[in-house]
Amino acid sequence: MEKIKSITILKQIFKNIVKRKLLEIIKNNKKIKNRLNINVNNYKDYSEKYSQIEIELKIIKDKYGKFINISKKENESFFHIYLNNNDKEVKKYDINEKDKINKLKIIIDHQINSFQGLFKNCKCIESIFFKKFFRKNIINISEMFYGNSLLKEIDFTNFKTDNIIDMSEMFYECNSIQKLNLDNFVTDNVENMSCMFVNCYSLEELNINNLKTNNVKDMSRMFYGCKSLKKIILSSFNTENAQNMSYMFYGCSSLENLNLNNFKTNNVKEMNDMFDGCSLLKKLDISNFNVSKETNMSLILSGCNSLEEIYISKRIYDNANILDNFFEGLDSKNKEKILFIVKNNY
Secondary structure, three states: OOOOOOHHHHHHHHHOOOOHHHHHHHHHOHHHHHHHOOOHHHHHHHHOOOOOEEEEEEEOOOOOEEOOOOOEEOOEEOEEEEEOOOOOEEOOOEEOOOOOOOEEEEEEOOOOOOOOOOOOOOOOEEEEEEEEEOOOOOOEOOOOOOOOOOOOEEEOOOOOOOOOOEOOOOOOOOOOOOEEEOOOOOOOOOOEOOOOOOOOOOOOEEEOOOOOOOOOOEOOOOOOOOOOOOOOOOOOOOOOOOOEOOOOOOOOOOOOEEOOOOOOOOOOOEOOOOOOOOOOOOEEEOOOOOOOOOOEOOOOOOOOOOOOEEEEEHHHHOOHHHHHHHOOOOOHHHHHHOEEEEEOOO
16 A cells, blocks of 8 residues: 555545445554545445345235335346345345245345335335434435335334435325334425325324424325324424425314414415315314415315314405305305304414
8 A cells, every 4th residue: 555656546446445344444554544534434334335224024925026126227236135034145026926935134235325116016015124224315215115005014213314305105005004103203304295194094193293394395195095093293393385285184084183273384375175075173273374365275174074163364264265265165054053263363
């Protein structure tokens, strides 16, 4: 190393180092490290090529098909698959009737920068356990579990979302999951949560009170079709930048109460069908909704035939055009029974 004169060449060589042993040698050799004049800690991701993300899957007996969607370059694969407890890597991404598999280990290296559709339409998975998951370059997890209709459990204990921008359609039609714990989700950078839980028919419990939504612009169809959800706590939601809330709670037919006191709608342009089909909803306070005459509020209460009380702003109540759109689709007999509480919030 001492005979090499070009520091530029040394740096280029170092940037391409991905083997742990060689990196450790450099870390522990002060002379080499000083000559390179590089902070080796910046290359942690390179040294842990395979160890940053590790996923364990349990497979449903007698169900066949693909278990992961892969990205390939010519003659290269960045997904490393191990069957059962075998340490031998296999080049296999689907299961057939000849396979005797109950558990899979998947290790993903640093080359992958998006997990969009990672398990999309994989219908042979029973549970997913993220043993290790942190990668700064992963910003998209949209459609990640899309169509996993037989998936019953996801363990997100080690799942890191600090840099994620897009979560749209993440759990789309995961209709066997009854409970999701997203306690450790960090969503400060997320901009898109549209269709996130669409048609999660069996979902009874959803803890999303920790989700930060200050940068989310699209919340449309977020809980669309979650017909078993009885309670959603949204007290942490910041909706100041939201532009689309259409169909947000469409078909949430088990909801009896919904607290939206902290919702700000100054920038929302699409609000149509927002509560359409919430047939058990008895009380709704949207008195802090700030809307303009350009805001689409058509069919917002369609099918909300159990409503007994609705808190509404004076601005909406006094505007005939907005009010007509507001009550479009609401049964006339039920409309007469509703107690309107008008608040002068603006």
